Amino acid sequence: MIRRLVLWLAAFVVAFAVAGGARAEGDEAVGNAPRDVPMAIVGLEAPPLPSGFESEAIGEWLTVEYPKGMRDRIAPAMDEASAFRDDLVERFGQPILKHVEVRLARTPEEMTDLAPHKAPPPAYAVGVAYPSLDLVLISNVEPRTSEGANVPEVLRHELVHLALKDAVDGRHVPLWFNEGLAIFLSGEHAFDRWQTLENAELSGTLLPLADLDRNFPPEGVNVAYAESADFVRFLMRDQDRSRFTALVSRTRGGQAFDRALGDAYGSDMRKLEYQWKDDLSSRVSVWPAILGGSALWVAAIAVLVWAYVKRRKRAKATLAKWAEEEAAQDRARAALARIAEDEPDGVVVARVSGLPRVEHDGRWYTLH
Numbered sequence: 551m552i553r554r555l556v557l558w559l560a561a562f563v564v565a566f567a568v569a570g571g572a573r574a575e576g577d578e579a580v581g582n583a584p585r586d587v588p589m590a591i592v593g594l595e596a597p598p599l600p601s602g603f604e605s606e607a608i609g610e611w612l613t614v615e616y617p618k619g620m621r622d623r624i625a626p627a628m629d630e631a632s633a634f635r636d637d638l639v640e641r642f643g644q645p646i647l648k649h650v651e652v653r654l655a656r657t658p659e660e661m662t663d664l665a666p667h668k669a670p671p672p673a674y675a676v677g678v679a680y681p682s683l684d685l686v687l688i689s690n691v692e693p694r695t696s697e698g699a700n701v702p703e704v705l706r707h708e709l710v711h712l713a714l715k716d717a718v719d720g721r722h723v724p725l726w727f728n729e730g731l732a733i734f735l736s737g738e739h740a741f742d743r744w745q746t747l748e749n750a751e752l753s754g755t756l757l758p759l760a761d762l763d764r765n766f767p768p769e770g771v772n773v774a775y776a777e778s779a780d781f782v783r784f785l786m787r788d789q790d791r792s793r794f795t796a797l798v799s800r801t802r803g804g805q806a807f808d809r810a811l812g813d814a815y816g817s818d819m820r821k822l823e824y825q826w827k828d829d830l831s832s833r834v835s836v837w838p839a840i841l842g843g844s845a846l847w848v849a850a851i852a853v854l855v856w857a858y859v860k861r862r863k864r865a866k867a868t869l870a871k872w873a874e875e876e877a878a879q880d881r882a883r884a885a886l887a888r889i890a891e892d893e894p895d896g897v898v899v900a901r902v903s904g905l906p907r908v909e910h911d912g913r914w915y916t917l918h
Contacts (some may be wrong), residue, residue, distance in 0.1 A: 591914055594666040598652070608632060611647055618656040623690055624654050627702040634706055635713075641786070642717040643795035644668070644802060650712060652705065658693040670778070677704035679711040681720070686712070706736035718801045726762035727807070730778030734786070735802045746776040751827075751834045759823055784826045 605615045613692035614622050635647050655661035662670045665687055676699045677688045686708040692699050709907040710732040750756050750773045786794050794816045800810035812818045
């Protein structure tokens with residue numbers, strides 16, 4: 551019975567998850583474009599700041615500009631910026647981020663006003679990096695939802711783009727590597743990325759990394775971002791830190807990226823991708839993906855099963871009690887029959903609390 555209950559619940563949840571997954575795929579197909587693309591365009595100039603902006607220096611490497619009265623919105627990002635830069639220096643093993651200018655806009659529309667006129671930010675972007683200018687633009691508001699942006703997270707993402715440009719001295723790296731680094735090191739949307747990656751692994755819809763060199767397919771952009779970030783994580787594991795810095799150094803020195811990757815890791819891209827997929831498969835479990843990655847569903851099923859088992863135990867205890875009472879009554883009836891046979895006269899029988907009692911010679915006896 552318990553097995554049938556669990557199977558029924560699982561079928562219900564799978565149906566719900568499939569419906570949700572279909573809806574999510576539909577949303578992605580509408581046009582879930584990349585959140586930012588580094589504007590690697592030469593010959594750009596940033597327009598002068600409009601009136602009403604304030605400027606603040608963080609050490610010798612960072613200048614932050616923001617509208618008056620909005621320092622609180624960017625202050626958390628400013629507080630952590632230097633420590634984040636130090637971490638990037640250690641990871642890349644190269645001089646990076648010598649001077650960066652960050653501009654905070656009130657809205658996505660104002661971000662366009664602060665950008666180089668020849669290269670406005672994409673309409674969907676909440677942040678954009680201009681490597682040739684060492685410039686970062688951030689909108690205080692998410693363009694799609696009109697909610698407040700996670701400014702520290704956005705700044706971390708864009709700083710990684712600029713840091714990578716410095717580390718490899720502007721040489722070409724694949725888009726999956728550039729975006730994967732920015733996403734992984736900024737820590738953004740980690741849970742959503744993992745859920746996307748699980749679903750793609752189980753459904754067999756992972757994309758070949760070779761296809762993500764210069765662009766991400768619009769119909770699978772979420773998968774492209776998720777697997778790019780996870781493959782970078784795979785390359786940056788603690789045991790491979792020296793290999794990662796060697797990859798950066800070799801690319802900076804002029805080696806083509808794929809050649810630098812093969813020399814640094816002692817394995818070509820095809821084998822590394824196979825090893826990563828094997829690692830991913832070992833980390834993916836069926837049930838979290840079926841449940842849509844929702845701990846709520848797991849907890850809900852656990853509670854239902856627990857309640858069912860508890861109810862079954864209570865029912866068994868009640869049945870056992872009834873059986874014991876019926877056995878006592880049967881014994882009482884048998885005793886009463888014997889008394890009636892021996893002394894048919896002057897015997898009075900009464901029932902109290904379910905057990906028969908008899909009166910004999912002025913005394914009452916409970917029959918067991």
